[in-house]
Amino acid sequence: MNHPAPDRFTENDRALTQQTWAELRQIAARYPEARSGLLPMLHLVQSEEGRVTPEGIEACAEILGISPAEVSGVATFYTMYKRKPVGDYHVGVCTNTLCAVMGGDLIFERLKEHLDVGNDETTADGTITLEHVECNAACDYAPVMMVNWEFMDNQTPDSAVQxxxxxxxxxxxxxxxxxRLCTWREAERVLAGFPDDLADEGPSAGPASLVGLGIARERGWTAPGGNAAGRTADEPAAAATGADGSHEADRQDSEGAVQRSDADLKHEDDAQGTEEAK
Structure with a gap:
C-alpha cells in the first residue's frame, strides 16, 4: 500500500528559479514587517517545488533575515505545508466528529481501498494524495471532502470515488x-497571493449556510448592541446610525444604566456590611 513516489518526485530538488526568488521578495515587500510574509512565501515554494524543500526554507530565511530553524518551525507546525511531495490533487476527507458520524469515516476507508493508499500517501501515478483532515468549518454540508482546499459537499462513498x-x-x-478544480501546485500559487481569476466562478454560499439569515429576515430580528443596534438583517450598517446619530444616544443611555446598576450594587454591599457589623 505504501507506494514509492513517481520519478518526478524523486529527482534531486531543482534550484529555485530567478522568477521564484523575485516573487518571494515581492511577497515579503507586501508587509510592513517582512517576516509576516512567511506563510504565503511557503505556499509559493510549494507551488514551485511540490513541497517545502530545504532550499525553499533557506531562501525564505535569507530574504526575511531570520534563521532556517525559524522557517522550519512554521513549516512543521501548520499541516497545509508538506515536507514530502503531494500529487496533482490533494484529497482531504474530514473525519472530525460531525463529518465522521455523517459518513466521513466510511468515505475515507472506501477511498483508501479504492486508491490502494494509506493516510497521507500518494497513488502510484502521482495524481491523488489522500489525507484525513480536521474540521473544515463546513459542518452544514457534512460529510465534506476537500480537493486542493475546495469544498466537495454532502459526499457519499460512491460520489467520492467518482x-x-x-x-x-x-x-x-x-x-x-x-x-473548477485546478492542480495542487496551481492552488498553492493562489494561496501565495497570485490570483488565478477563478474566485468568482461558481457559488460561494449555499442554502444551508444562509438558513439563519433567512429566519432573521422573516422574523425581523435585529443585531444586538454596538453600532448595529436596531438594524434588521436587511438594513445596511449605516441605516442603524440615523441622521441624528441616534445609536450614540442609545449607547450613552446603556452606559448610564450600567453605571447606575454599579452604584446600586455598591449601595447594597455597603448596606449589607453595615447590617453584618451590627
Whole structure:
C-alpha cells in the first residue's frame, strides 16, 4: 500500500528559479514587517517545488533575515505545508466528529481501498494524495471532502470515488461551492497571493449556510448592541446610525444604566456590611 513516489518526485530538488526568488521578495515587500510574509512565501515554494524543500526554507530565511530553524518551525507546525511531495490533487476527507458520524469515516476507508493508499500517501501515478483532515468549518454540508482546499459537499462513498476517478481521468471537476478544480501546485500559487481569476466562478454560499439569515429576515430580528443596534438583517450598517446619530444616544443611555446598576450594587454591599457589623 505504501507506494514509492513517481520519478518526478524523486529527482534531486531543482534550484529555485530567478522568477521564484523575485516573487518571494515581492511577497515579503507586501508587509510592513517582512517576516509576516512567511506563510504565503511557503505556499509559493510549494507551488514551485511540490513541497517545502530545504532550499525553499533557506531562501525564505535569507530574504526575511531570520534563521532556517525559524522557517522550519512554521513549516512543521501548520499541516497545509508538506515536507514530502503531494500529487496533482490533494484529497482531504474530514473525519472530525460531525463529518465522521455523517459518513466521513466510511468515505475515507472506501477511498483508501479504492486508491490502494494509506493516510497521507500518494497513488502510484502521482495524481491523488489522500489525507484525513480536521474540521473544515463546513459542518452544514457534512460529510465534506476537500480537493486542493475546495469544498466537495454532502459526499457519499460512491460520489467520492467518482470525484477521484474523474480527476485521474483528466476530466473537469467543479467544486460544490467554488470554481473548477485546478492542480495542487496551481492552488498553492493562489494561496501565495497570485490570483488565478477563478474566485468568482461558481457559488460561494449555499442554502444551508444562509438558513439563519433567512429566519432573521422573516422574523425581523435585529443585531444586538454596538453600532448595529436596531438594524434588521436587511438594513445596511449605516441605516442603524440615523441622521441624528441616534445609536450614540442609545449607547450613552446603556452606559448610564450600567453605571447606575454599579452604584446600586455598591449601595447594597455597603448596606449589607453595615447590617453584618451590627
Amino acid at each position: 470525484v477521484v476517478d474523474d480527476l485521474r481521468a483528466g476530466k473537469d471537476v467543479h467544486s460544490t461551492r467554488g470554481p
